[in-house]
Amino acid sequence: MELLHSATFPSKQKLLIVVTISISLFTIIPLLYPFFEDPNFFLKQQPPNQTNTILKLQNGLVTTHESCDIFSGQWVPNPEAPYYTNTTCWAIHEHQNCMKFGRPDMDFMQWKWRPDGCEDAVPVFDPLRFLEMMRGKTMAFVGDSVSRNHMQSLICLLSQVEYPVDASVKADDYFKRWTYETYNFTIAPFWTPHLVKSTEPDPTQPRHTDLFNLYLDEADESWTAEIGVFDYVIISSGHWHFRPSVYYENRKITGCHYCQLPNITDLTMVYGYRKAFRTAFKAILDSDSFNGVMYLRTFAPSHFEGGLWNEGGDCLRKQPYQSNETQDEMTMKLHKIQLEEFWRAEEEAKKKGKRLRLLDTTQAMWLRPDGHPSRYGHPLEANVTLYNDCVHWCLPGPIDNLNDFLLAMLKREEDEGLLAQVRKMLS
Numbered sequence: 537m538e539l540l541h542s543a544t545f546p547s548k549q550k551l552l553i554v555v556t557i558s559i560s561l562f563t564i565i566p567l568l569y570p571f572f573e574d575p576n577f578f579l580k581q582q583p584p585n586q587t588n589t590i591l592k593l594q595n596g597l598v599t600t601h602e603s604c605d606i607f608s609g610q611w612v613p614n615p616e617a618p619y620y621t622n623t624t625c626w627a628i629h630e631h632q633n634c635m636k637f638g639r640p641d642m643d644f645m646q647w648k649w650r651p652d653g654c655e656d657a658v659p660v661f662d663p664l665r666f667l668e669m670m671r672g673k674t675m676a677f678v679g680d681s682v683s684r685n686h687m688q689s690l691i692c693l694l695s696q697v698e699y700p701v702d703a704s705v706k707a708d709d710y711f712k713r714w715t716y717e718t719y720n721f722t723i724a725p726f727w728t729p730h731l732v733k734s735t736e737p738d739p740t741q742p743r744h745t746d747l748f749n750l751y752l753d754e755a756d757e758s759w760t761a762e763i764g765v766f767d768y769v770i771i772s773s774g775h776w777h778f779r780p781s782v783y784y785e786n787r788k789i790t791g792c793h794y795c796q797l798p799n800i801t802d803l804t805m806v807y808g809y810r811k812a813f814r815t816a817f818k819a820i821l822d823s824d825s826f827n828g829v830m831y832l833r834t835f836a837p838s839h840f841e842g843g844l845w846n847e848g849g850d851c852l853r854k855q856p857y858q859s860n861e862t863q864d865e866m867t868m869k870l871h872k873i874q875l876e877e878f879w880r881a882e883e884e885a886k887k888k889g890k891r892l893r894l895l896d897t898t899q900a901m902w903l904r905p906d907g908h909p910s911r912y913g914h915p916l917e918a919n920v921t922l923y924n925d926c927v928h929w930c931l932p933g934p935i936d937n938l939n940d941f942l943l944a945m946l947k948r949e950e951d952e953g954l955l956a957q958v959r960k961m962l963s
């Protein structure tokens with residue numbers, strides 16, 4: 537089997553051929569058997585060594601997948617993009633509808649990702665292929681408004697084929713369900729900006745109690761209670777952890793992030809960030825009902841330059857960075873924490889037969905300072921808190937490419953699933 541040469545081989549077809557051959561072998565052998573007087577005929581004839589075939593197949597896939605890190609690469613021009621506009625897709629959130637609010641440049645929509653060393657491994661999103669793969673499946677987007685931004689990008693890309701119908705079971709906009717009726721495919725956002733249980737600051741309280749309370753060892757039940765039935769769960773979290781918070785563990789205060797209270801230790805946000813992911817992964821690992829694939833979509837950095845978000849910082853670039861541009865320190869730190877916690881959880885997942893995967897898109901998104909709304913997320917004269925939005929992403933825009941990565945990862949999962957079936961069949 538020639539499985540080693542590229543990442544775009546039609547693996548499904550090849551695996552299906554192997555499956556077919558194997559099935560034929562099993563059915564033909566008993567049929568022929570009566571014709572041979574020597575019951576050991578086939579052993580002596582050395583039929584194709586099935587163990588070898590599987591090993592080769594497996595090595596092919598593993599080599600293709602592991603030799604290529606699809607997440608390291610660069611952005612290259614793609615004059616064919618965008619694949620939808622604000623008139624063909626209704627799902628664009630007002631604040632990410634940059635063209636509506638007069639963003640003058642279009643170049644930021646016209647790039648695609650080219651991984652180093654395996655150029656075609658992340659093709660442009662194919663909505664039909666995606667929907668075919670998702671037939672009868674469910675997918676959850678667990679996180680904050682950037683997670684919702686990603687989900688809306690997916691809905692817009694899929695709008696080239698079909699629009700979903702509102703199949704929500706709750707009235708709450710933060711917990712909707714969208715179903716593609718032709719494919720019986722359902723997408724659901726789950727609003728949980730910290731992933732762990734949290735309470736909002738009380739605006740009526742004096743300044744020093746204007747803090748979030750984060751229960752770092754308790755996952756937020758608004759998503760954990762519902763996640764069991766989903767086939768795919770995409771988890772992400774980031775920007776809300778920057779806000780001043782008090783940390784609780786075992787229901788007791790153990791520290792805080794920028795609370796400025798004399799009797800509480802400031803453990804900094806990286807402490808809370810690590811614990812939040814540890815708790816979220818634990819919830820997935822401990823779930824008896826969850827049998828799907830969990831993807832960690834790693835931190836998508838903001839790009840304020842010339843000041844912080846509330847100090848006149850802005851994002852005015854019109855082109856991606858070159859791939860050698862070094863990440864800012866905070867992005868590096870948060871990304872590192874995510875990877876460490878992911879690998880830690882993955883060890884455990886392997887033992888439990890659970891599937892945890894990495895959508896390691898931090899570097900790709902880091903290279904896109906040009907993709908944010910800046911001041912084009914609202915009418916020019918609006919009085920809004922985040923005037924220059926360098927956190928969310930314009931639609932269409934670079935966040936669409938997260939779905940290129942997602943589809944590439946789903947294809948790998950499919951390959952591995954087929955391989956497992958072949959192995960089982962031949963064992």
Ligand SMILES: *[C@@H]1O[C@H](CO)[C@@H](O)[C@H](O)[C@H]1NC(C)=O
Binds near residue numbers: 585586588
């Ligand atoms: C098939 O190949 C495997 C691995 O190379 C080897 O361990 C096994 O003995 C072989 N089986 C036969 C029947 O030749």
Ligand SMILES: *[C@@H]1O[C@H](CO)[C@@H](O)[C@H](O)[C@H]1NC(C)=O
Binds near residue numbers: 622623633635636
């Ligand atoms: C779409 O963008 C155009 C500018 O390209 C703008 O004039 C129009 O109002 C927008 N429409 C919607 C529905 O957002």
Ligand SMILES: *[C@@H]1O[C@H](CO)[C@@H](O)[C@H](O)[C@H]1NC(C)=O
Binds near residue numbers: 672673674720
């Ligand atoms: C649609 O998919 C769900 C699982 O996501 C399944 O329970 C249900 O039976 C499917 N419905 C049809 C009509 O196939």
Ligand SMILES: *[C@@H]1O[C@H](CO)[C@@H](O)[C@H](O)[C@H]1NC(C)=O
Binds near residue numbers: 789799
């Ligand atoms: C810290 O001090 C405040 C104000 O004196 C008090 O309300 C709070 O309970 C104290 N917290 C801890 C953890 O001791």
Ligand SMILES: *[C@@H]1O[C@H](CO)[C@@H](O)[C@H](O)[C@H]1NC(C)=O
Binds near residue numbers: 858862
């Ligand atoms: C990246 O490479 C380009 C071209 O080689 C160079 O001009 C630029 O200064 C480099 N940037 C960094 C941050 O090293």
Ligand SMILES: *[C@@H]1O[C@H](CO)[C@@H](O)[C@H](O)[C@H]1NC(C)=O
Binds near residue numbers: 919920
């Ligand atoms: C903007 O809104 C804030 C609070 O909503 C208010 O305090 C402020 O005066 C407003 N500024 C202007 C220029 O309207």
